[in-house]
Amino acid sequence: MAQKTLAHILGDFAYDLSYRDLPPQIVEKAQISAIDGIGCALAGYDLPSSRIARDLWKELKSEGQATAWMNGEKGDTENTAWVNCLLMHSILHDDMQESTVGHMGSFVIPVAYALAEQEEKGGKDFLTAVVAAYEVAGRIALKSGLPIVRRGFRASPVFGPFAAATAAGKLMGLTREQMQNAIACAASFSCGLLEAVNTGSMEWRFQNGGALRNGLMAAKLAKKGLVAAKTALEGKCGFFAAFGGLGLRGTVLAQMDKITSTLGRDFEVGKNIFKPYPTCGYNQVGVEVAVEMAKKYDIQPENIEAIQATVSPENKNYPGGDFHGPYETIDQALLSKPFSLATAMMYRNITVDMYLAKLNSPEIQELSQKVSSDGQDGMGFLDYKIDVKLKGGKVLSGDQTLADMKNYSLDRNRAVDKFCQLTSNLLMKEDAKKIAQEIFQLPDRPNLNVLSQLFKKTKV
Numbered sequence: 338m339a340q341k342t343l344a345h346i347l348g349d350f351a352y353d354l355s356y357r358d359l360p361p362q363i364v365e366k367a368q369i370s371a372i373d374g375i376g377c378a379l380a381g382y383d384l385p386s387s388r389i390a391r392d393l394w395k396e397l398k399s400e401g402q403a404t405a406w407m408n409g410e411k412g413d414t415e416n417t418a419w420v421n422c423l424l425m426h427s428i429l430h431d432d433m434q435e436s437t438v439g440h441m442g443s444f445v446i447p448v449a450y451a452l453a454e455q456e457e458k459g460g461k462d463f464l465t466a467v468v469a470a471y472e473v474a475g476r477i478a479l480k481s482g483l484p485i486v487r488r489g490f491r492a493s494p495v496f497g498p499f500a501a502a503t504a505a506g507k508l509m510g511l512t513r514e515q516m517q518n519a520i521a522c523a524a525s526f527s528c529g530l531l532e533a534v535n536t537g538s539m540e541w542r543f544q545n546g547g548a549l550r551n552g553l554m555a556a557k558l559a560k561k562g563l564v565a566a567k568t569a570l571e572g573k574c575g576f577f578a579a580f581g582g583l584g585l586r587g588t589v590l591a592q593m594d595k596i597t598s599t600l601g602r603d604f605e606v607g608k609n610i611f612k613p614y615p616t617c618g619y620n621q622v623g624v625e626v627a628v629e630m631a632k633k634y635d636i637q638p639e640n641i642e643a644i645q646a647t648v649s650p651e652n653k654n655y656p657g658g659d660f661h662g663p664y665e666t667i668d669q670a671l672l673s674k675p676f677s678l679a680t681a682m683m684y685r686n687i688t689v690d691m692y693l694a695k696l697n698s699p700e701i702q703e704l705s706q707k708v709s710s711d712g713q714d715g716m717g718f719l720d721y722k723i724d725v726k727l728k729g730g731k732v733l734s735g736d737q738t739l740a741d742m743k744n745y746s747l748d749r750n751r752a753v754d755k756f757c758q759l760t761s762n763l764l765m766k767e768d769a770k771k772i773a774q775e776i777f778q779l780p781d782r783p784n785l786n787v788l789s790q791l792f793k794k795t796k797v
Contacts (some may be wrong), residue, residue, distance in 0.1 A: 338671075339735070340569055341447050342567045342569075342570065342571060343477070343593065343596070343664050344517055344518075344520045344521035344524070344565070344567065344569055344570050345517045345567065345572055346521070346600075347472075347473045347476060347520055347596050347597075347600075347616070348501075348513065348514075348516040348517030348518075348521075349476070349513060349516075349517070350469070350472065350473070350600050350601065351470075351473055351503050351506065351507060351516050351520070352467065352511070352512070352513040352516045352517075352569070352592065352692060353426065353470070353513075354464070354465060354469045354472075354507075356465045356780070358601065359464070359468055359604075360405065360604075360748070362504075362607065362760055363468060363469075363604045363606060363607055364366075364464055364780065365622050365749070366604075366606050366607050366609060366772060367467045367471075367567035367606055367610075368464065368604060368776050368777055369465045369467050369609075369747050369748075369749070369752040370432055370442055370445070370446065370467065370471075370609055370781065371446050371450075371464075371467065371776050372471035372753070372756050372772075373431070373432055373442070373686065373747065373755065374431055374442040374443065374445075374446040374447075374756060374771050374777050375406050375425070375446065375756075375772070376430065376695075376756040376759035376760055377409070377424075377425050377426075377427075377430040377517055377759060377764050378406050378407065378421055378424040378425035378427075379406060379407065379424070379759060379761065379795065380428060380430060380615070380689055380759040380762075380797060381424055381425075381427030381428035381430065381615075382407045382424050382427075382763065384427045384428060384667065384692075385538045385539070385690070385695075386423065386542050386543070387423065387427045387557045387666070389572070389741070390419075390420050390424065390427075390543075390546070391407065391420060391424075392421040393420075394417070394419070394420035395415055395549045396411065398412035398413055398414045398416045398417060399412070399413045399416070399717050400412075400413065400454050401413035401414055401417065401455065401698050402414075402457075402768065403417035403418065403450070403451035403454050403455060404450070404454060404785075404792055405420055405421065405426070405457055405792075406421055406792050406795075407420075407599030407763075407792075407797050408487070408537065408618065408795050408797040409422060409789065409790070409791075409792070409793030409794075409795065414451045414452060414454075414455045414553075415451075415553055417447075418448050418450070418452075418549060418553065419447075419546045420450040421446075421451070422443045422444065422447040422448075422545055422549045423504055423542055423545070423546045425443045425446065425447065426440055426443040426493070426542050426545050427443065427542055428615040428671070428689050428692070428717060429612075429615060429616060429617055429618075429671050429672075430612050430614070430689075430759070431437075431443050431612070432609045432610060432611050432612065432613040432759060433594050433610050433612065434471070434474075434475055434478070434605065434608060434609060434610070435482075435608065435610065435718050435785070436475045436476075436478045436479045436482050436605065436608070436723055437474055437475060437478040437484045437492050437493070437496045438478070438483060438486050438492040438570045439478075439491075439492035439493035439495070439496055439497070440545070441444065441470070441474045441475070441496065441497065441500045442471075442547065443470055443493065443497070443545050444469055444470070444474075444493075444497040444498075444500040444501040444503050444504070444545065444549050444552060445467055445470040445474075447471070447500075447549065447576045448500075448501045448504040448505050448549060448552070448553060449463055449466045449467050449470065449504040449507075449508060450463065450785065450790040451608075452466070452504065452505050452508035452509060453466070453508055453784075453785055454784075455508075455783055456508050456509060456510070457784055458508055458784070458786075459779075459782055459783045459784055460778070460779025460781065460782040460783075460784075460785070461779075461780050461781050462507075462508060463508070463779060463785065464780065465507065466503075466504045466507035466508050467504065467606065468509050468522060468604060468606050469503050469504070470499075470500040470503040470504035470507070471495050471500065471604075471605045471606040472600070472604060472605045472606065473499050473500065473503040473520060473661060474496045474497070474499045474500035474503070474505075475605030476596055476597065476600070476605065476606075477496060477499055477570065477571060478492070478496045479595075479603045480538050480588060480589050480592050480596060481580070481581055481585055481588075482575055483651060484540070484581045484585045484588075485580045485581045485583075486531070486655075487650075487654075487682060488515040488529060488580070488581065488582070489530060489531050490529060490531065490533070490580055491521060491529040491530060491531045491533075491534065491541060491544060492529075493529065493544070493548070493549035494527070494528050494529030494544040494545055494547065495527045495528070495529050495548075495579075495580060495738070495777035496526070496527070496546055497526050497527075497548040497549060497552060498523035498524075498526045498528075498548050498549075498551045498552035498555060498734040499520060499523045499524075500517040500529075500555065501523070501548070501551070501555075501556075502520055502522070502523040502552040502553070502555040502556045502559075503516075503519070503520060503552075503647065504537040504552075504558075505519075505522075505552065505553050505556035505557070506519045506556040506559065506560075507769050508744075509556055509557075509560055511541075511556065511559060511560055513562055515559040516559070518563055518564055518565045519555045519556045519559035519560075519565075520555075520568070521557075521566060521569035521570070522553070522555040522558060522559060522563060522565040522568065523552050523570060524565075524570050524575065524576040525565070525566075526548070526551035526552065526554065526555055527551075527576065527580070528544065528546065528547060528548055528551065529541075529548060529564050530544075531656045532553070532656075533668075533670075533738070534656045534657045534672055534788075535656035535657055536657075537657060537660065537665070537666045537668040537669030537670075537672070538666070538762060539666065539667075539668050539731065545771045546621065546627060550750075551719040559666065567686060569592075570759045571586060571590055573586070577589045580691040585727060590706075604647050609746075610719075610745050610746070611701075611744070611745055611746065611747045611752075611755075612745075613625060613734040613744045613745070613755075614669070614681075614687045615687060615688065615689050615692070616671055616672075616783025617655070617657070617671060617672045618679075619648070619652040619655050619658060619674075619676075619720070620658075620672075620674055621745070622678040622719050622720070622721040622740050623648070623674065623677065623678055623681075623721045623723065623735050624668055624677050624681040624687055624720055624735065625679065625681075625739065625740040625741070625744075626680045626722075626723050626735045626737065626739050626740060627677075627678050627681035627682045627723060627735075628646075628682075628685050628686060629704060629733040629735065629739040629740070630723060630725060630739065631681070631682050631683075631685050632684070632685060632720070633735075633739075634725075634733050636682060636725060636727075636733070637685045638679075638682060638700065638704055638741050639779050640727050640728050641704065641725060641726075641727060641728075642705055642707065642726045642727060642728050643707050643709070643725075643726040644678055644679075644682065644704075644708045644709070644723065644724070644725050644726075645708075645709055645710070645711065645723070645724040645725075645726070646674055646678060646708065646709070646710040646711070646721065646722070646723050647710070647711050647712075647713050647716070647721075647722040647723075647724075648710060648711075648713070648716060648721055648722075649652075649711060649712060649713070649714075649716040649717060649718065649720060650712035650713070650714060650716075650719065651712075651718075652718075653710055654711065654712065654715075656672070656675065657669070657671075657672030657673060658674050658710070659673075659674065659675070659710060660672065660673040660675065660676075661673070661675045661705050661706055661708070662675065662676065662702050662705050662706075663697070663702060664676060664696050664697065664702070667692045667693075670692055670696060671692070673705070674707035674708060674710050675706070675708035676701065676705055678723070679701050679704035679705040679707075679708060680695065680703065680735070680760075683700060683701060683706070683723075697705060718744070719737060719740075719742075720735070720736075720737050721736060721737050721740075722735070722736040722737075722771050723735050723736070727759040738753040749777065753773045753774070756769055756772070756773045757769045757770060757773075760772075760795075762796075763795045763796050763797060764794060764795055764796070768791065768794040771791055772788065772791045772792070775787055775788045775791060776788065
């Protein structure tokens with residue numbers, strides 16, 4: 338009997354997964370992921386890229402049951418999932434996975450939500466699809482994510498089609514074979530370059546939207562009878578070889594057991610990292626360390642001579658991270674360590690409004706020029722060290738131990754508090770709490786109708 342391919346193994350897992358297989362802590366993590374993702378969408382609803390997406394959604398959408406979170410209006414499944422995705426990913430505040438080096442929530446949550454509404458599925462079905470989608474994308478990326486990023490591909494739209502196809506397939510009721518084909522087909526629909534991040538242009542968000550459509554199409558085609566290459570992932574001309582080279586293909590084939598052996602026991606959604614600040618994932622801990630150092634030592638920007646950040650080589654080398662300005666676009670600032678550390682040190686915070694109001698601040702520009710970074714082997718994904726040299730020669734140091742790591746995993750209370758903060762420009766606090774609390778009630782709901790009605794309370 339021929340050995341099962343990775344698409345078949347993951348397709349079988351996704352098909353077989355049921356709500357009763359999910360430990361309570363994994364259900365809660367899926368709920369928190371939904372709360373956080375929707376909050377990020379509402380926080381970024383009025384950025385320049387979001388206005389483009391909202392305007393185009395109005396032109397493209399047709400009648401349907403899917404809810405646009407920004408205002409509670411209805412539209413067709415594909416276009417409404419697309420606009421929710423783009424808003425969710427608009428300010429880089431959405432969750433991230435270390436395995437994918439990307440933002441799978443911007444695919445998983447919008448697709449699962451829209452399909453649950455279209456197919457009239459309940460909260461348990463929605464949450465099961467969310468877990469399955471994170472799992473499939475995370476497993477495919479487990480040994481390939483970083484090598485693929487190093488070649489200049491952007492991880493989110495490369496791995497996102499797998500997440501979208503799985504979420505859609507689960508809620509559309511694909512058969513076992515159809516689910517296998519949807520995942521295999523998604524391998525051919527992956528896309529996305531890092532050059533937009535490197536230059537600070539805005540199309541990186543729209544990469545996610547296009548990849549979401551591709552993943553959704555893979556599921557639809559599989560349901561109609563498309564039969565994809567069984568070796569779409571590990572074949573000689575398959576996903577791993579094409580995006581990572583033949584060497585990566587060999588590495589993945591040699592570690593296939595490590596990729597699949599813990600399926601159903603060690604869930605990828607449980608490893609989701611949530612962002613306290615709207616900036617690149619590689620900047621998160623650095624911002625928090627800078628904020629805490631500024632508070633602890635009462636650092637005044639005018640007294641700073643230099644700021645030195647020490648991070649992992651992957652962090653140091655990620656495109657856009659060393660850009661010192663001038664910042665002509667929000668996108669240039671979002672990835673920039675100089676901007677994020679200068680802003681954090683100066684204002685002891687970073688918010689969406691700061692990108693809109695402080696982008697061209699002479700004070701931030703001046704302090705940004707004093708920021709430098711270095712890569713050090715052995716440092717982890719969230720490791721960060723900052724040395725601040727003051728005028729007069731005194732050096733103050735801080736590292737990731739200053740960060741509150743609970744902000745990166747979130748419990749119920751922190752998730753609700755963050756949601757209220759993210760949505761404060763659009764929702765009264767009472768209404769924001771109702772949305773978050775309703776998501777925690779989803780396992781008891783036969784559909785998403787109660788939750789969807791609450792989005793009509795937004796001020797858009």
